[in-house]
Amino acid sequence: MTAFILRRLLHAVPLLLAVVVLNFLLIAFTPGDPITLLVGDFPAPPEYLAQMRREYGLDQPLWVQLLRYLGKVAVGDFGFSFANQQPVAALIFDRLGATLELTLTALLFASVVGIAFGVIAARSASARRHGVADSVIQGASSAGYAVPDFWLGQILILVFAIGLGWLPSQGNAPVRGSAPGWAGWVAHLPYLVLPAFALSLRYLTLITRITRAAMLEVMGADYILAARARGASEWTVLVVHALRNAAAPVLAVIGYNVGFVLAGSALIEAVFAWPGIGRLLFESISKRDYPVMLAILLMVSATVVIANLVTDIVHRMIDPRIERA
Amino acid sequence: MNVAATVGTPFQRAPFLKLLLRKGSTWAALAFIAALVLAAVLAPWVVAHDPLRGGNDALLAPLAAGHWLGTDDLGRDVWARVVFGARISLTIGIASALFAVVVGVVIGALAGYFGGWIDALLMRVAEFFQTLPRFVVALIVIALFGTSVLKMIVVIAALSWPQLARVVRASVATLAQSQFVDAARVAGMGHAAIIAREILPNAAAPIIVLGSLDIAMAILIEASLSFFGLGDANHVSWGAMLNDAQQYLRSAWWMSVFPGLAIALTVLAFNLLGDALNDALNPRGAAR
Numbered sequence: 001m002t003a004f005i006l007r008r009l010l011h012a013v014p015l016l017l018a019v020v021v022l023n024f025l026l027i028a029f030t031p032g033d034p035i036t037l038l039v040g041d042f043p044a045p046p047e048y049l050a051q052m053r054r055e056y057g058l059d060q061p062l063w064v065q066l067l068r069y070l071g072k073v074a075v076g077d078f079g080f081s082f083a084n085q086q087p088v089a090a091l092i093f094d095r096l097g098a099t100l101e102l103t104l105t106a107l108l109f110a111s112v113v114g115i116a117f118g119v120i121a122a123r124s125a126s127a128r129r130h131g132v133a134d135s136v137i138q139g140a141s142s143a144g145y146a147v148p149d150f151w152l153g154q155i156l157i158l159v160f161a162i163g164l165g166w167l168p169s170q171g172n173a174p175v176r177g178s179a180p181g182w183a184g185w186v187a188h189l190p191y192l193v194l195p196a197f198a199l200s201l202r203y204l205t206l207i208t209r210i211t212r213a214a215m216l217e218v219m220g221a222d223y224i225l226a227a228r229a230r231g232a233s234e235w236t237v238l239v240v241h242a243l244r245n246a247a248a249p250v251l252a253v254i255g256y257n258v259g260f261v262l263a264g265s266a267l268i269e270a271v272f273a274w275p276g277i278g279r280l281l282f283e284s285i286s287k288r289d290y291p292v293m294l295a296i297l298l299m300v301s302a303t304v305v306i307a308n309l310v311t312d313i314v315h316r317m318i319d320p321r322i323e324r325a
Numbered sequence: 326m327n328v329a330a331t332v333g334t335p336f337q338r339a340p341f342l343k344l345l346l347r348k349g350s351t352w353a354a355l356a357f358i359a360a361l362v363l364a365a366v367l368a369p370w371v372v373a374h375d376p377l378r379g380g381n382d383a384l385l386a387p388l389a390a391g392h393w394l395g396t397d398d399l400g401r402d403v404w405a406r407v408v409f410g411a412r413i414s415l416t417i418g419i420a421s422a423l424f425a426v427v428v429g430v431v432i433g434a435l436a437g438y439f440g441g442w443i444d445a446l447l448m449r450v451a452e453f454f455q456t457l458p459r460f461v462v463a464l465i466v467i468a469l470f471g472t473s474v475l476k477m478i479v480v481i482a483a484l485s486w487p488q489l490a491r492v493v494r495a496s497v498a499t500l501a502q503s504q505f506v507d508a509a510r511v512a513g514m515g516h517a518a519i520i521a522r523e524i525l526p527n528a529a530a531p532i533i534v535l536g537s538l539d540i541a542m543a544i545l546i547e548a549s550l551s552f553f554g555l556g557d558a559n560h561v562s563w564g565a566m567l568n569d570a571q572q573y574l575r576s577a578w579w580m581s582v583f584p585g586l587a588i589a590l591t592v593l594a595f596n597l598l599g600d601a602l603n604d605a606l607n608p609r610g611a612a613r
Contacts, residue, residue: 151585
């Protein structure tokens with residue numbers, strides 16, 4: 001097991017490094033001279049431009065610049081956002097909490113409901129041919145998988161915020177400010193409902209499908225038959241025997257999608273004015289705030305690499321039958 | 326991917342069409358795609374209004390005089406824009422899927438056929454591209470390098486080929502060991518000829534399935550990019566229409582409902598087609 005973890009760690013390091021290098025290359029090959037951007041259209045003397053270039057290390061060969069960039073990233077220095085007059089790292093850190101709240105809620109909801117639907121569908125499919133519940137769930141999940149999540153967000157706003165007036169649709173707290181502590185936290189929960197649901201639907205359908213397939217695979221196994229023969233209740237058979245053995249692929253799909261949920265939150269945050277990293281990305285694109293954009297790309301990619309790593313290790317722990325990941 | 330199931334020539338199996346058209350949902354998906362392609366090609370004759378030119382009557386509700394899906398904030402006909410929007414979605418969806426298929430097949434075939442360090446290197450590259458969060462990378466590359474239809478096609482394709490390459494590699498690696506390939510080798514055929522004429526036709530099934538699913542994914546990414554304001558402003562796009570709609574949700578629900586429905590139905594149709602192709606070409610396993 002230790003050897004496996006070490007091997008996976010060694011595998012993840014070059015991937016992380018490649019992500020940072022890609023980020024650097026994107027900066028280096030972006031059209032437009034950063035110094036001209038900094039100085040503006042002002043006709044500056046060439047000596048001044050050369051001095052600026054030296055100051056920012058842009059006169060160095062590309063590989064020297066790359067090493068410097070790696071050094072800075074290693075200590076958490078992602079540059080300065082001129083649009084926000086703040087270091088990029090601080091800017092992202094401020095928004096991290098809101099995004100984590102949204103993405104983790106969405107992922108949790110998608111997992112719980114997706115697994116429940118998957119189990120119901122598998123039971124319906126295995127009990128008799130063409131179970132009604134199975135057909136309904138399968139049809140709904142095909143449809144749900146095709147719906148663009150940002151459009152779903154708009155439709156939820158139209159129905160539940162504008163039409164019925166049940167839930168708020170913009171921001172993550174009352175505009176007039178909220179009470180401190182527990183009461184304020186409870187007051188902000190309604191703001192979470194619509195964006196979290198919009199973000200979760202695609203993954204909910206994905207988890208439903210995988211759970212259904214994994215359950216069907218184990219439902220025919222001898223130990224399920226044996227459990228039934230012993231007179232175990234349907235609940236015990238489904239959850240204790242079947243779901244536990246079907247858990248590995250389901251957990252793997254959840255883990256491999258962490259990064260996609262995080263990336264998807266950019267669109268959802270734009271629709272719901274949720275003050276997280278996605279909204280920051282949206283704003284920085286319209287302001288052409290490159291350091292912020294690239295730092296966010298780096299952060300999301302690194303999250304994907306780490307989530308995949310953790311998923312592989314957990315996958316292996318709960319299912320030692322997997323020889324290689 | 327069940328590799329064993331892809332070995333064999335799917336198109337010589339007699340009841341392919343019968344297998345494909347077993348389900349009603351496949352008929353519906355094919356009919357919808359056909360109608361969409363027709364509408365996109367014949368767009369100027371399908372609609373009565375210029376999709377880019379506004380009028381004095383902005384934010385008209387559906388079924389208002391002459392505009393059965395209403396008008397947007399600039400008085401442009403929503404039906405005309407939905408129909409013309411099909412052009413950009415289909416162009417980008419199909420072109421980037423084709424592009425991704427070409428890249429994925431070439432890389433997958435090289436890796437699977439030659440094996441060894443070529444295989445290791447190419448699969449590491451594929452893994453790297455699969456790690457990248459597609460949407461965020463596409464977003465940032467387009468934001469940095471500017472937008473155009475061609476750039477969107479290239480970026481989406483560049484981020485979509487790895488899955489195909491992996492599947493093709495697996496099929497090719499198995500097929501390369503088979504007797505008919507040995508026979509071709511003994512007969513003196515070169516590597517390129519063996520790959521192109523002997524191996525790839527036998528690995529076609531998963532390529533077709535994934536290609537169809539890639540069209541759906543590309544259409545979603547294009548819509549997302551346009552929603553972020555990074556689409557090609559010279560063309561009508563469903564995603565950009567949803568961007569316009571965002572500010573008018575309170576006053577004009579139709580600006581959001583119809584273009585979104587167009588995206589969802591198109592993506593659903595290509596997904597259903599992909600699933601049906603998978604069932605028909607590869608009855609024993611699933612491609613995903």
